[in-house]
Amino acid sequence: MGPCRNPARDLIRRDFFGRGHGLGGGTNPFDDLDRCDAILLVGANSTAAHPDVGSRIFQRVMDGARLVVVDPRLTSLARHADVHLRPPQGTNVAVFNGLAHVLVREGLVDEAFLTAHSNGHGELLGLLGDYPPERVAGISGVPAEDLVRAAAVYGQALAPAIFYGLGVTEHRHSTDAVQLGTPARRRRTGHRRRGEPARAEQRPGSLGHGGAARPAARYQKVLDPAARARCTEAWRPARW
Structure with a gap:
């Protein structure tokens, strides 16, 4: 696994869910795209760099799934997004904190699941209290109302999926960003959580x-x- 996938691997290997399973491979098959009703696409120009994934995301959106794109670039998929957040480089962790703040504030997280299966949940809630949308807007330039709209699209979905690319993983706080974007921060349903690096053509299975x-x-x-x-x-x- 190259550096581009190290954040995903390191997060999965951590005892984040309190299970200590220690496996650093991909978290879901891309076929899960066919079953999701909302997509959070972060830091990935998938139609250009990973066309297999990008075309499947585009088809899913055309079939009715809602789309939130977090990317400073106006990518092809961003043109079809319900909400496009455009944080400048170095502010994406603050944006993810802001999204998580709204999900918690609006009651769109499964508190019982997080308490039972994650570590540091209480500390995280304390941190998120410092990131209301208005403060995040001052840090990132992303309008507070857009943060709220994006959190609602993701949090109100029955089966959302997260896809992220090199725009998340190739910098200093990449593992933090992947962790904050994890599907565990979800709403009150029993549906399967999904999160996957959007690297279909380059998945280093030999490793x-x-x-x-x-x-x-x-x-x-x-x-x-x-x-x-x-x-x-x-x-x-x-x-x-």
Whole structure:
């Protein structure tokens, strides 16, 4: 996995959901696009850079799914968005805090789920209290009313999906941005949460099978004795 996917991998490997499953692969199949009713697309010019994903997002929007784009560029998909947020570089974490603030304020999160399956929920709520839309507008230039509209599109959907690209992951606070954009910050439904790096043509599947020096198969740490034992048992390497 290259640096562009490290934030996704690091977040998934964290004990974010209190389960410690430690797997850093993609979180959902792209077929989930066919079942979502709202899409939050962040930092990805998908129709140009990842046309397979971009065309599927476009088709889903044409079929009625609502679309929120967070990107300073006026991309092709942004022209079809219900809401287009255009934060300048370096302010996207504040924008995500603002979106999460509105979701919490409007009761569009599953508090019971977050309390049971995540760590630091109380601390996060305290942080979000400092990011009302009006303050975020002052930081990012994104109008407060647009933040509220975008949060409503995402929070009121029954089966929303998040797709993000290099506009999120290729900078200093990339893991923070991915974490704040995670679908766990969701509304009061039992529908499956979805989040996926929008990298269909470049998904480095060989790395998930141990094709790199640093991680073993399934992105396990090569220096972890338990991981080495599992790989040895599974592969049964020849002894010279």
